[in-house]
Amino acid sequence: MLTKSSLEQINPPARLLMGPGPINADPRVLRAMSSQLVGQYDPAMTEYMNQTMALYRQVFRTNNEWTMLVDGTSRSGIEAVLVSIIRPGDKVLVPIFGRFGHLLCEIARRCRAEVHTLEIPWGEVFDPQQIEDAIKTVHPRILLTVQGDTSTTMLQPLEQLGEICQRHQVLFYCDATASIAGNPLKTDLWHLDAVSAGLQKCLGGPSGSAPVTLSDAFVQQVRARRHIEQGIKSAQHQDGEDEMIYSNYFDLGMIMDYWGPERLNHHTEATSMLFAARECARIIAQEGIDVCVARHQLHGAALDKGLSAMGLELFGDLSHKMSNVTGVIIPEGINGEQVRQLLLNDFGIEIGTSFGPLHGKIWRIGVMGYNARKDTVLTTLAALEAVLRHLGYVANEGAALQAAWDHYGQ
Template structure:
């Protein structure tokens, strides 16, 4: 029998919308030895990781934990635990991942209401206010940064609207946390979820989540009701949480002081998630956001320096990703393949109405750095020339360097 060789991935510079190249220290942390799930080292590491992520989220929430799974696992855990069948959920949609929130809310058997703006725009506060007053939802579910459009939805005034109307406020910050401003407590958020594979600089597979006291009370009330349902032998009752794995009441008990067994914690992902937060806080939360802003500005200037048109409302663009219109006559997928095959650099395509129309180029986490930006722009120039696009010689690198010189 012939056995495959040991895993040996090719060298890649991941400059798409995520996943990205992980911080080397995160990969080293994930190679650390395993311990048992109730080993004192393990439980101490869990507690330590909770405190680190409170600082990342800018919150005092006790209920700050990891959900073992990709960022979508965090979204599903939040939705299925916070929403009872029949609850009204309002989802403002400005890209693909708003549609995802609506779908998951529907699977949680919510009464889902949506509002939409064209891709490339964000919602004015007035539109969200009008929808809240009209729908009177139990939960507002809103993406902060949607990588499908690269737009960053302002959240700072929406929490106050939700509090004034008795609405729980949840956001998916998968694409934005760590690279853009995020203030959980100051903005009045009740629930927020993310993943590691973007600005936090790790692999996909762990979903940080933080919950306010109000959100925890909703979850705990369902746990109390569920106990009565089980006792009555009626598993079809509407308050029954329909997932065991994603039941946040059980997950919080596992991470809490009682350490009630729920599942075996994904030890290697815990190590990686801890290191993602440690690296961010060691550099400084604001410093990391500023670093993403600087290199995002350099990439934005660079693609414009190559004569490319930037998609969407740049005033509301995330710091960590830019979408550019594919030049006429350039085969988008073939050019992306050339970037990967010839230079080992991955950039992204997009979804829905933007599929085949734009490339998405990320500068996030470990790759929010000068050499990665300049290498990507130089390689992109070469590929564009190969496919006949009339780009200025050195225009991308020079424009990016202007940004760096101005910042120095």
């Protein structure tokens, strides 16, 4: 039923989004999104697509030809990679250290993979030897990893895993949605075969476009599978059904044909989101990817210093935490949801709750993208201290801000 407010223009409240994502989009990205549309085969549009591919090669630190966008949220990129490479019965290995490892398992099972897992307590990461030992036991075709899992704020080391996978002839996929541009990620140097991401965290944009990059070895195996039309024909005769890719929209072979020089029609490109994704990558390329990562490290560390000075305990193995998201253990006697609501309603600041085994135990505070700035860090620390003191938590007044300032001064 339509109400009077349904007919009013959208006018969302002003919020400072300091949770695990999404974050406030960079104003330059919002301006790019408001650009007028052009036809999907207009030379201007195809040139923007080429520029977007080149820009994301810088972000992913790769020379991969097939570096492009999947239209949809970051999960669409994950699903496109998995549905395009996994064949029914394939063995896949998933090291799970948070919620998003479970997501990879769920999608892989929908692809009818034989899923094998490693699990450790939330707040820890895997030693590469643990993963290699499992590879030797399972003999998977594909290793599915998450680099940074915002549910635990942990960052899984990847540097040695690519070489391990190459030695054992295993394809290596990584979901870098929450980590890319805020933590080091070197696709080619670390021998990653496929990486997918999303705009709504360190890339500084809105959710709705999923950059992906694919190695030649990965592309070769995707291309080797029959086109879906051939698969359907084979499936009707119960012959070759295992070669069939069960999604049209997420078939990376068809998406590559669309982004490639042939520009074969597959879908109508989400033009405004392409403009947004291009601007996210342009801003990072202009800043420099290493400088962007260092910026996140600087402001993330300042936040951590301030939280610790406030007397709060940070969650997990701090030697392996993400630079852009911090888990904070909720102090005994403090209602975590009450704190979040006071921050939102009285200060316009959003921080994250948690779920699974950490539900009600930690807050998650993010410093990402356009919000990775000194003023946002200091504002968040001041507001959190004020709310906690209001609720009876004993904190040294001003200690959090001073600790952050001291860190910046260094």
